[in-house]
Amino acid sequence: MFLALLFGQSELDITNTQYGALQSTVSAVNTILPILGGLFIDAFGTTSGSLIATSLIMLGNLIISISTHTRSFSTMVVGRILYGLGSGTITVVQETILGSWFKGKGLAITIAIQITTSRIASFLSMGTAIPVADRFGFYGAAFWANFVVCAISFGINLIYMVAMRRIHSNAPQQMLNRLRSKHKFNPRLVLFLFGIYWLIIVESFTLGGGWNSFLHINSELVKLRFGVNDAVAAWSASVSQIMPIFLVPFLGWFFDFFGLRTDMLVLSTGLFTLSMVFLGFTMASPIIGLIIFSISLALGPLSEITAISLILPSNSLGTGLGIYKSAMNIGSTIVDIVVGVLQDRGSQLVEDTEHSYDYVMAFFVAWGALSTLVASAIFFVDKFKWNSLLRSNSETRKEAYHAVKSKIKRPMIYALASNWRDHVSFWNYIPLITLAALLVISWILFGLKLA
Numbered sequence: 001m002f003l004a005l006l007f008g009q010s011e012l013d014i015t016n017t018q019y020g021a022l023q024s025t026v027s028a029v030n031t032i033l034p035i036l037g038g039l040f041i042d043a044f045g046t047t048s049g050s051l052i053a054t055s056l057i058m059l060g061n062l063i064i065s066i067s068t069h070t071r072s073f074s075t076m077v078v079g080r081i082l083y084g085l086g087s088g089t090i091t092v093v094q095e096t097i098l099g100s101w102f103k104g105k106g107l108a109i110t111i112a113i114q115i116t117t118s119r120i121a122s123f124l125s126m127g128t129a130i131p132v133a134d135r136f137g138f139y140g141a142a143f144w145a146n147f148v149v150c151a152i153s154f155g156i157n158l159i160y161m162v163a164m165r166r167i168h169s170n171a172p173q174q175m176l177n178r179l180r181s182k183h184k185f186n187p188r189l190v191l192f193l194f195g196i197y198w199l200i201i202v203e204s205f206t207l208g209g210g211w212n213s214f215l216h217i218n219s220e221l222v223k224l225r226f227g228v229n230d231a232v233a234a235w236s237a238s239v240s241q242i243m244p245i246f247l248v249p250f251l252g253w254f255f256d257f258f259g260l261r262t263d264m265l266v267l268s269t270g271l272f273t274l275s276m277v278f279l280g281f282t283m284a285s286p287i288i289g290l291i292i293f294s295i296s297l298a299l300g301p302l303s304e305i306t307a308i309s310l311i312l313p314s315n316s317l318g319t320g321l322g323i324y325k326s327a328m329n330i331g332s333t334i335v336d337i338v339v340g341v342l343q344d345r346g347s348q349l350v351e352d353t354e355h356s357y358d359y360v361m362a363f364f365v366a367w368g369a370l371s372t373l374v375a376s377a378i379f380f381v382d383k384f385k386w387n388s389l390l391r392s393n394s395e396t397r398k399e400a401y402h403a404v405k406s407k408i409k410r411p412m413i414y415a416l417a418s419n420w421r422d423h424v425s426f427w428n429y430i431p432l433i434t435l436a437a438l439l440v441i442s443w444i445l446f447g448l449k450l451a
Contacts, residue, residue, distance in 0.1 A: 276293075
């Protein structure tokens with residue numbers, strides 16, 4: 001989907017800053033929707049949320065496809081917004097289902113399969129967008145191909161809904177009551193979430209925002225900096241999606257049997273920074289930098305998502321993952337627009353297109369260094385405050401969990417207590433205030449640049 005927008009950039013005659021704003025429409029609408037979606041899922045379950053999400057995704061892609069015929073920038077923005085409303089919620093739905101049913105052994109491998117499937121789709125989308133457009137002689141053909149895939153996804157979701165209703169109708173009442181009690185949620189629990197959880201949210205903002213924004217511009221970067229044609233740039237850029245396809249299933253097994261989630265998260269941030277150095281400041285083959293980036297993209301998300309699933313109770317997992325996705329999209333929205341501004345600035349100051357991305361890549365290197373500091377903080381907090389729970393494997397997890405069991409249960413105890421206000425201090429509001437401030441900033445930047 002992101003690569004297909006490269007056709008729209010030239011056809012719609014927009015600047016790099018406007019293109020960055022167009023790219024950020026999906027992340028902008030998902031700065032708050034995943035939180036609301038997570039709350040909805042925790043309160044009402046996943047089936048209704050999945051139907052709404054797939055409907056919005058399909059409708060959004062239909063409008064985007066129509067906009068390629070009308071050559072309307074505003075119509076494409078509307079379609080992107082609707083698509084974004086659905087795409088942010090559907091990932092929360094998927095990960096909440098997996099996190100709830102595979103809380104113990106098998107959690108990492110099941111989430112790994114979900115991530116791998118997503119990356120395969122992204123890889124094929126990026127690699128086939130230009131050939132599809134060339135085959136039909138119209139850049140909008142790539143968008144219509146996206147719509148067909150989304151329509152198929154909607155149909156599969158209907159099948160899932162029917163299957164779940166049959167399962168529930170045949171399940172014993174005692175089992176249904178147990179499942180309902182498992183998913184009772186108290187919104188006050190958000191005030192008592194752990195410091196290590198909020199560090200993961202900060203990492204989602206930094207590293208996640210960097211990943212997403214780079215994926216939006218990597219094809220054009222390869223084209224301009226290394227002087228290749230559109231088709232070669234597209235397939236080269238698709239390499240950034242290929243390593244998760246092969247590595248993530250193995251990593252799922254690795255995390256279940258060896259743990260070391262925080263170690264892999266630190267490694268992921270380091271590889272992201274290294275890849276930006278290779279791609280921005282050396283003339284080595286771009287494939288090298290893109291493969292390094294791709295390894296980072298394989299290591300990081302699985303580390304973060306499985307870590308959140310380990311430390312949060314099932315009845316708050318949807319909300320916890322929703323905040324995680326929201327922070328990532330806030331970061332992506334801000335970084336997308338910053339990158340667009342830096343790219344326009346670089347194009348104005350540097351006549352040689354080979355160096356027009358120098359400002360952008362310098363920013364990415366600094367952003368990667370910041371994410372490495374955050375990942376290192378998560379590593380040490382887990383080691384010294386959480387008995388290395390996030391580094392534990394399926395065998396040592398019970399012992400590590402037992403050591404911090406009272407700490408994990410404390411937020412729910414406080415949230416349900418009649419005197420819960422006695423346990424709330426100013427510091428409990430700091431993460432929420434910070435997240436809200438960044439949300440406002442992202443929307444202000446988005447509105448200014450879109451205008």
